[in-house]
Amino acid sequence: MMNIPLNIVRTVHDWIFSIMPEGLATFTEWILIAALYLALFAVVGLYLVLLERKVAAWFQLRLGPNRVGPWGIFQTIADALKLVSKEIYDPVRVDKFLFKFAPYLVIVASLIAMSVFPFSKQFQAFDINIGVFFLFAVSSIGVIGVLLGGWASNNKFALIGAMRSGLQTISYELSVGLSILTMVLLTGTLQLSEIIEVQRTGGWLILQGHIPAIIAFMIFMIAGTAETNRAPFDLVEAESELGAGFHTEYSGMQFAYFFLAEFINMFIIASIAVVLFFGGWLSPFGITEGITWFPESLWFLVKVLLIIFLMMWFRWTFPRLRVDQLLTLEWKYLLPINLVNLVIMAIVIWLNWTI
Amino acid sequence: MTDQEVNTKMKTEEYFVNMGPQHPAAHGVLRLLLTIDGEIIKNVEPDLGYIHRSIEKMCERDSYQQIVHLTDRMDYLSSHINNEAVCLTVEKGLEIEVSDRVKVIRTIIGELTRLASHQLWWGVMGMDLGALTTYFYAFRDRELINDIFEETCGARLTMNYFVPGGLMYDIHPNFVQRTKEFITHFRTKLPEYDRLLTGNVIFEKRMKGVGLLTKEDAISFGATGPVARGSGFASDIRKKDPYSAFDRVDFKEALFTEGDSYARYKVRIMEMWESMSIIEQLIDNIPEGNIKEPTKAVIKLPKGEFYQRVETARGELGVYINSTGTKNPYRVKFRSPGFSNLSVLNHISKGVKIADLVATMASFDFVIPDIDR
Numbered sequence: 001m002m003n004i005p006l007n008i009v010r011t012v013h014d015w016i017f018s019i020m021p022e023g024l025a026t027f028t029e030w031i032l033i034a035a036l037y038l039a040l041f042a043v044v045g046l047y048l049v050l051l052e053r054k055v056a057a058w059f060q061l062r063l064g065p066n067r068v069g070p071w072g073i074f075q076t077i078a079d080a081l082k083l084v085s086k087e088i089y090d091p092v093r094v095d096k097f098l099f100k101f102a103p104y105l106v107i108v109a110s111l112i113a114m115s116v117f118p119f120s121k122q123f124q125a126f127d128i129n130i131g132v133f134f135l136f137a138v139s140s141i142g143v144i145g146v147l148l149g150g151w152a153s154n155n156k157f158a159l160i161g162a163m164r165s166g167l168q169t170i171s172y173e174l175s176v177g178l179s180i181l182t183m184v185l186l187t188g189t190l191q192l193s194e195i196i197e198v199q200r201t202g203g204w205l206i207l208q209g210h211i212p213a214i215i216a217f218m219i220f221m222i223a224g225t226a227e228t229n230r231a232p233f234d235l236v237e238a239e240s241e242l243g244a245g246f247h248t249e250y251s252g253m254q255f256a257y258f259f260l261a262e263f264i265n266m267f268i269i270a271s272i273a274v275v276l277f278f279g280g281w282l283s284p285f286g287i288t289e290g291i292t293w294f295p296e297s298l299w300f301l302v303k304v305l306l307i308i309f310l311m312m313w314f315r316w317t318f319p320r321l322r323v324d325q326l327l328t329l330e331w332k333y334l335l336p337i338n339l340v341n342l343v344i345m346a347i348v349i350w351l352n353w354t355i
Numbered sequence: 356m357t358d359q360e361v362n363t364k365m366k367t368e369e370y371f372v373n374m375g376p377q378h379p380a381a382h383g384v385l386r387l388l389l390t391i392d393g394e395i396i397k398n399v400e401p402d403l404g405y406i407h408r409s410i411e412k413m414c415e416r417d418s419y420q421q422i423v424h425l426t427d428r429m430d431y432l433s434s435h436i437n438n439e440a441v442c443l444t445v446e447k448g449l450e451i452e453v454s455d456r457v458k459v460i461r462t463i464i465g466e467l468t469r470l471a472s473h474q475l476w477w478g479v480m481g482m483d484l485g486a487l488t489t490y491f492y493a494f495r496d497r498e499l500i501n502d503i504f505e506e507t508c509g510a511r512l513t514m515n516y517f518v519p520g521g522l523m524y525d526i527h528p529n530f531v532q533r534t535k536e537f538i539t540h541f542r543t544k545l546p547e548y549d550r551l552l553t554g555n556v557i558f559e560k561r562m563k564g565v566g567l568l569t570k571e572d573a574i575s576f577g578a579t580g581p582v583a584r585g586s587g588f589a590s591d592i593r594k595k596d597p598y599s600a601f602d603r604v605d606f607k608e609a610l611f612t613e614g615d616s617y618a619r620y621k622v623r624i625m626e627m628w629e630s631m632s633i634i635e636q637l638i639d640n641i642p643e644g645n646i647k648e649p650t651k652a653v654i655k656l657p658k659g660e661f662y663q664r665v666e667t668a669r670g671e672l673g674v675y676i677n678s679t680g681t682k683n684p685y686r687v688k689f690r691s692p693g694f695s696n697l698s699v700l701n702h703i704s705k706g707v708k709i710a711d712l713v714a715t716m717a718s719f720d721f722v723i724p725d726i727d728r
Contacts, residue, residue: 056487059488060487060488060490060491060492061491061492061495062491156370156372157372160394160709163393164394231485231487232485232557234485235710238485238710240482240483240484240485240713241709241710241713242709243378316487316488317486317488317551318485318486318555318557319481319484319485319486319552319555319557319558319561320484320485320486320557320561320710321557321560321561322560322561322708322710322711323394323708323710324708325557325560325561
């Protein structure tokens with residue numbers, strides 16, 4: 001028996017194909033799926049913002065938002081409504097085209113990346129055979145938006161922020177890539193669903209690959225946090241140094257795009273971590289393996305939220321690094337460790353030492 | 356290509372950035388004119404005047420009791436100590452000896468003020484370095500001190516509790532008990548500060564070796580307070596020139612010789628421990644006595660010059676009063692610690708990164724209205 005969400009999808013699919021010619025029906029479905037993902041994106045973004053505010057409050061001996069709706073659950077929706085209704089203001093002598101184009105680049109990059117997420121076995125828009133590679137490649141486009149936004153703003157603080165963002169992303173991309181490569185070595189596939197299926201029999205990859213996998217996970221988390229420009233690597237928008245960094249001059253919904261993209265990127269990084277290290281939608285020790293009606297995507301979400309909580313914990317505890325320390329950490333420590341770790345992983349697989 | 360050829364061909368351009376007057380790291384309206392080459396600072400020029408209220412000129416207009424109220428608005432984080440400075444100067448001129456009770460209460464309240472100020476500094480320092488949680492931890496504890504002050508003198512920021520000749524009124528009956536409770540509370544909470552920030556690798560990397568100030572420079576620039584003591588210059592007025600009840604308490608002067616931001620940080624943490632110990636030594640036996648020596652309704656200082664210095668949370672505050680024998684001073688001059696400390700900034704910030712400048716400024720603990728009166 002299939003699970004209920006899929007039945008709905010199948011019903012809708014059959015209904016669309018029964019009333020339209022095939023080409024038009026496919027096109028309609030594309031649009032529906034895109035709209036669904038867009039809605040999902042908005043919900044994820046808004047509620048991650050709320051979660052961040054709540055987590056921050058718990059760390060900081062505060063209550064957090066609690067006025068709009070029970071436990072403040074409508075707070076971020078109210079904020080979004082406010083941002084939508086605000087004037088989109090562009091300062092004098094900005095590069096108008098690039099200034100307006102940049103937020104869309106950031107948000108679109110995050111959105112495309114979301115399309116390959118394996119929420120569950122049936123809930124995945126594209127299951128392409130280079131899934132990990134695609135996810136990683138697409139999510140890096142966002143930095144161009146950040147660079148353009150900072151450059152076009154005609155503001156020196158924004159420019160410094162954008163330049164920092166460029167060097168940070170270029171540097172840490174290497175570490176993210178190499179730690180992913182370490183895990184791909186173990187699975188032998190780039191397809192997200194297959195990576196997860198490998199873990200159904202052999203246990204989660206972080207256990208299968210034991211020592212090199214744990215090192216890879218730690219490096220991935222550090223580099224992933226840097227990739228999303230979050231504290232302790234939030235030099236891009238270091239508010240005590242640069243005001244608001246690259247998005248200083250943005251207002252209204254354009255600002256919201258940058259803001260939401262940060263949270264979507266965090267979601268992306270957490271999802272990659274869950275797929276590569278913690279078995280994606282698989283339940284821990286297979287406890288819900290036999291229960292057919294149990295939504296597997298729930299496990300995926302729970303794991304992703306735990307990783308996101310970890311990243312929020314970093315943010316609200318650590319001070320920020322300096323720009324040269326950031327580069328030292330990457331080029332002198334993470335990258336060499338990563339390369340050695342890749343070799344160790346290869347040896348582990350070669351000698352069949354995996355669990 | 357040799358290095359020199361590369362350098363001449365790859366010419367980088369310096370540019371100019373206004374940091375402030377509205378900038379989150381300045382904690383007020385301080386404008387820094389930065390000349391930057393990429394991330395590296397070539398020159399820092401502080402520009403003052405955005406919060407100038409001509410307090411010294413206003414003092415010439417006001418009576419001696421009124422002057423006390425103006426000093427709250429200078430270094431608002433150590434307002435009690437500022438008030439004390441003026442009161443001590445006026446008392447010196449009138450040759451009044453205040454009772455022991457007043458002296459002890461002034462000392463306890465002064466040390467509580469220092470604690471509150473250092474707590475706020477600790478919170479804001481963390482925030483400047485990107486650790487936002489410290490702010491709330493500091494404010495949790497500072498709130499308790501403010502409550503004690505509020506109970507006794509009705510205000511939480513601009514206190515006006517000390518008057519020439521003593522205190523405006525006696526301490527609240529709860530004062531002793533609540534202060535003791537606070538000390539017990541804070542003795543368990545101060546190690547928490549260390550656990551959250553002090554030992555952190557990133558924090559140490561950001562602070563150690565940053566903003567190096569040698570002892571010679573500290574002396575020649577006239578730096579005082581924790582800034583000078585972080586460079587090994589023993590400048591604590593409480594030790595060198597004890598006023599109020601500081602001659603009867605036993606405390607160590609926090610002194611570190613490294614001269615970097617981390618040393619200044621450690622000085623303030625140690626000062627918090629010492630302040631607590633000072634309060635504990637005094638709180639149990641506050642002597643009985645007059646809370647105010649009788650003064651005339653209109654105080655007239657004798658002709659002459661009077662000077663008194665105290666140790667605020669930021670360093671040496673000197674009050675100079677030149678009197679011609681009338682009810683108003685002829686000239687008043689405040690030697691504020693922040694102004695001299697700020698003059699060091701350009702000297703030690705050349706060639707560092709923007710982030711280092713922010714860290715250095717955080718470790719200097721500027722209060723802008725104190726610099727710019």
